Every structure is written in C-alpha cells, then in structure tokens.
Amino acid sequence: MTTDAATTRAWIQPAYGGPEILEQRTIDRPRPGKGEVLVRVRATSLNSADAKLLRGEPGVLRLGFGLRRPRNPVRGMDVAGTIVAVGEGVDGSHVGDEVVGEISGGGGGLATYAVTRFGRVVPRPADVDPATAAAVPLAGGTAWHALRLAGVRAGSRVLVIGASGGVGSFAVQLAARSGAEVWALCGERNRALVERLGATRTFDYRATGPETLPEGTFDAVIDIGGTAPLGVLQRLVREGGSVVMVAGEGKGPFGPIGRMLRAVFRSIGSKRRLRPLAARASASVTSMLLEKVARGELEPVIERTFAFDEARDALAHVDAGHTVGKVVVRVED
Numbered sequence: 001m002t003t004d005a006a007t008t009r010a011w012i013q014p015a016y017g018g019p020e021i022l023e024q025r026t027i028d029r030p031r032p033g034k035g036e037v038l039v040r041v042r043a044t045s046l047n048s049a050d051a052k053l054l055r056g057e058p059g060v061l062r063l064g065f066g067l068r069r070p071r072n073p074v075r076g077m078d079v080a081g082t083i084v085a086v087g088e089g090v091d092g093s094h095v096g097d098e099v100v101g102e103i104s105g106g107g108g109g110l111a112t113y114a115v116t117r118f119g120r121v122v123p124r125p126a127d128v129d130p131a132t133a134a135a136v137p138l139a140g141g142t143a144w145h146a147l148r149l150a151g152v153r154a155g156s157r158v159l160v161i162g163a164s165g166g167v168g169s170f171a172v173q174l175a176a177r178s179g180a181e182v183w184a185l186c187g188e189r190n191r192a193l194v195e196r197l198g199a200t201r202t203f204d205y206r207a208t209g210p211e212t213l214p215e216g217t218f219d220a221v222i223d224i225g226g227t228a229p230l231g232v233l234q235r236l237v238r239e240g241g242s243v244v245m246v247a248g249e250g251k252g253p254f255g256p257i258g259r260m261l262r263a264v265f266r267s268i269g270s271k272r273r274l275r276p277l278a279a280r281a282s283a284s285v286t287s288m289l290l291e292k293v294a295r296g297e298l299e300p301v302i303e304r305t306f307a308f309d310e311a312r313d314a315l316a317h318v319d320a321g322h323t324v325g326k327v328v329v330r331v332e333d
C-alpha cells in the first residue's frame with residue numbers, strides 16, 4: 001500500500017451505524033501537535049469499545065464524541081507502529097522508534113498514519129511482533145486494573161465472568177499467574193482455551209449462570225459479561241470481597257449508567273462491594289504487560305488477524321460480540 005507524503009489511507013465512519021457504513025478513503029495525513037507523535041501504523045487491535053463508538057451507543061456517549069457523527073471518524077484505539085515525525089516538545093531522536101499504545105482521541109488506528117500523545121506510547125520489545133503487541137494495551141490494561149481494584153493476590157479465589165473475550169483472556173492469565181485460583185464462565189466452545197490460560201474450573205455461561213454457583217465462595221468476581229443481576233453478583237463474594245464491574249449492559253440512551261449507579265448505592269454500608277471500573281490507558285501498565293509477553297509469561301490470544309482491506313469485516317466480527325481473545329488488523333508490515 002502506498003500513499004503520498006501528505007495523505008493516509010483510512011477507514012472512515014461518516015456517521016453512526018453498523019460496520020457496513022465504513023468506507024476506505026484517502027485523507028489528509030494528521031500532523032503531530034505539541035507533545036504528539038505521528039505513527040506509521042503497522043497493526044491495530046479492535047475492542048468492543050470500537051464497535052460501541054461505531055454505533056454511537058449508548059446515546060450518552062455521543063455527548064463526548066459528537067452528536068450527529070463522531071468528531072474522530074477513524075476507529076482503532078490500540079496501535080503498534082513506527083514514529084515517523086514528532087511535534088513540538090518531543091525529542092526528534094524518537095523518530096524511528098517502534099512503539100505500542102492505546103492512542104489518544106478515541107481512535108485512529110485503522111489508518112496508515114495516526115497521531116497520538118507521546119506519553120501514550122511505549123517502546124515495543126524487539127521480540128514481540130507488531131500484531132501481538134497491538135493486542136495488549138486496552139484489553140490487557142483493563143484486566144490488570146480490574147484485578148488490582150479487586151485486590152486479587154496469591155491464594156485469592158476469583159471468578160471471571162466473560163473469560164474468553166479480549167479482557168477476559170488477559171484477566172484469567174494475570175490472575176492465575178499471580179497465584180490466584182481462577183474459576184471462569186465462558187461459552188462451552190471456549191472452555192478448553194480458558195483452562196489452558198489458567199482457570200481451574202470453567203462453566204458454560206449459557207447452562208450454568210452465576211446464580212447457580214455457591215454463595216460466598218469468592219474473594220473477588222470480575223464481571224466482564226455485564227448481564228448478571230447485581231444481587232447475584234454480590235452474593236457470590238465473601239464478606240470483605242469485591243465485585244469489579246468491567247462491563248454493564250443496559251438499554252436506552254444511558255446504557256449501563258443506571259446499573260453502575262445502582263451498584264454504587266447497593267455497596268453503601270455493604271461488606272460485599274460492587275465496584276464499577278473505568279479503566280484508563282496507562283503507558284506504564286502497557287509496558288509492564290509487554291515485558292511479560294516478551295518473557296513468555298503472558299499470551300495475547302488472537303482469534304484472527306485481518307488485512308487492512310478487510311477492516312470492515314474485522315469490525316463486524318467484533319461488533320457481533322463473540323470474539324475469542326482479540327481481533328487484529330495488519331495495516332502496514
């Protein structure tokens with residue numbers, strides 16, 4: 001794929017809608033501003049957040065991202081690539097650096113060039129390839145933050161609900177590697193994978209919902225499914241335990257906000273706390289996770305890698321909600 005010096009190929013969403021609205025276009029190449037860098041993108045991984053931004057759902061999200069159409073029309077939050085230009089305040093010696101990060105501004109990875117704040121990217125370890133590295137930042141970072149908020153440590157018994165997706169596949173591994181005993185809910189077809197990642201007991205969530213598991217059993221529950229009743233989740237943890245709510249489904253313009261507020265109120269005065277998580281990009285966590293990948297202690301599970309021209313199919317796959325691990329788009333090798 002070639003572009004002239006002033007342009008970039010990009011997948012654009014001209015409005016909110018399903019994956020069919022995506023169009024591949026040649027657009028002006030973004031310029032790095034103060035504290036920013038221009039990255040030639042090698043790979044980008046997609047997250048369910050990209051599908052939500054594509055559709056503009058829940059509606060409340062449009063208040064921040066654009067009422068009628070997204071102000072930033074390029075999806076893809078996680079990138080691995082090469083710094084090719086720097087903005088004011090960034091040392092020019094970083095041109096040529098191979099970097100990875102969750103980029104600023106809600107997306108931009110589904111393009112041959114993307115701009116991000118320099119502080120958002122970290123060096124890519126030489127022995128972690130771009131596609132593998134791009135799978136790490138958002139999903140891996142969210143899993144890490146969730147386990148930390150839940151206080152998971154060696155000897156903890158933790159239940160991961162939604163263990164087979166991007167966040168879940170990292171959460172199971174990080175918890176098991178920290179010495180926790182991991183129970184997991186996932187689809188039947190993914191039980192063997194989740195056990196290989198470190199879960200000692202797995203259950204098919206369609207046959208064995210969280211309400212069938214013994215009450216007061218867990219030190220922590222990491223809820224990435226987002227559909228179980230709050231009372232059920234709360235009863236699963238022992239006194240002093242925590243439920244970390246990574247996901248929360250909810251209909252209407254406010255989506256999961258009502259559920260999150262109910263969780264906060266239910267936790268007041270309770271010894272079994274429900275803790276909504278809003279994970280923020282953290283370069284230091286991305287760096288730490290990439291080092292684990294480089295040492296063979298963490299495996300980004302990649303269900304499928306798509307070519308750049310297939311990006312619409314890649315987003316459709318994520319939008320369908322049955323991703324196993326991560327979906328990656330190779331942009332330029």
Ligand SMILES: NC(=O)c1ccc[n+]([C@@H]2O[C@H](COP(=O)([O-])OP(=O)(O)OC[C@H]3O[C@@H](n4cnc5c(N)ncnc54)[C@H](OP(=O)(O)O)[C@@H]3O)[C@@H](O)[C@H]2O)c1
Pocket residue numbers: 047048049138139142161162163164165166167168185186187188190205224225226227245246247248277278279280318321322323324325
């Ligand atoms: N709070 C935050 O800061 C934050 C950050 C990142 C993500 N999230 C949220 O976390 C959720 C997961 O994100 P993701 O990127 O990991 O999603 P994902 O990769 O698309 O997850 C899909 C996987 O989850 C499984 N699954 C779906 N519902 C389930 C349930 N009720 N019980 C068990 N497994 C279930 C699916 O299995 P089947 O195919 O068998 O259905 C599929 O393998 C999303 O709602 C996302 O918005 C929140």
